[in-house]
Structure formats: C-alpha cells, structure tokens
Amino acid sequence: MIMEKDKDKKTEIHITNNFNAPIGQHINHVDTINFRMDGNGEFHFGMVENMEKTIPAAPAPVMTPLSIGEKVGKSIEQLQKEKVLKNLYDYTWVMEAMNQTQGMPTFNTPSSFISYLKTIGMERLPSEDSINRKQNTFTGTFPEWQFTDCDTTEANRRINVGKRFLNLFRGK
Helix, strand or coil: EEEECCCCEEEEEEEEECCCCCCCCCCCCCCCCEECCCCCEEEEEEECCCCCCCEEECCCCCCCCCCCCHHHHHHHHHHCCCCCCCCHHHHHHHHHHHHHCCCCCCCCHHHHHHHHHHHHHCCCCCCCHHHHHHCCEEEEECCCECCCCCCCCHHHHHHHHHHHHHHHHHCC
C-alpha cells in the first residue's frame, strides 16, 4: 500500500496486488485500487485498474460518529435491555453520574434531565418527584457515594448503575 499527499491536502491511497501470482495473469484479477481522501476526510474510490474489464470500485460506507445524545440514548437502551435500571428512580444514578463526570451533559434539575431524555427519544421515564426524593439520599462524589436509605448491597448496585452507564457511553 502506498500513501501520497498532494499539494491540495488530499491523500491518495493505492492498494496493489500482494499475491504470489504474477500481476495481470488471471481473469478479473485486481491489481490496483485507487482511493482518494479529500480535505474534509471523505474517501472517494477510483477505478480498479489492470483488469480484463475496468469496473468502478464499490462506494465507501459512510461512518459518522454518534452525537452525545445518540450515545446517551443507546447507553440507556442497553441498560434497559440488561435490566440494570430495575426501578424508575435508577435514572437518578445515571443523571448524577453524568453531572459528576467531566465532558458529559449536566442537568440543574430533574426536570431538565427528563426533558433531555424525551428529546433523545427515551420512553418510560421517571417522574421529577422520584428523582428529587432519591437525590436527597446520598452524599459524596461519584463513584464514592454514601447512601442514607439502603444497605451496602443496594448502595453498590446504585453505584454500578452509574458505572455501567459510563462504560456503555464510552464504548459507543
């Protein structure tokens, strides 16, 4: 494979036959495929060369990164599938993990969090009151929260809701 940069800040990629067979001896044998990446990072495929017939190469698949909202939504959907969100108030731990993690959206009120979840297409959401009640049951910063309304097992489960959400979010 050879990569060349031209003066227009475009990258040319030439993939050449690396098989043991002599180049051009087989019918429909591909010798070279040319690709070009423009200044916007988009790939453009050229023609396949040195074949019995010259055919256009397949178009490049378009891979766009997910937005933060899409990543949040997919992460919450996965939490639902895994049954990590056992109670509607478990969204409290997702909201607080997001609020206490740099680079994540933050929410001043449960109402703003619920509105955000609605805008990204989430359904079966908690009430503002259920999040408010649970916000008053813990102290500390994530993931070293201490809870006043439950035993150690439940406290660990709640912390793990936040951890699992962040792991899913970062993996998307």
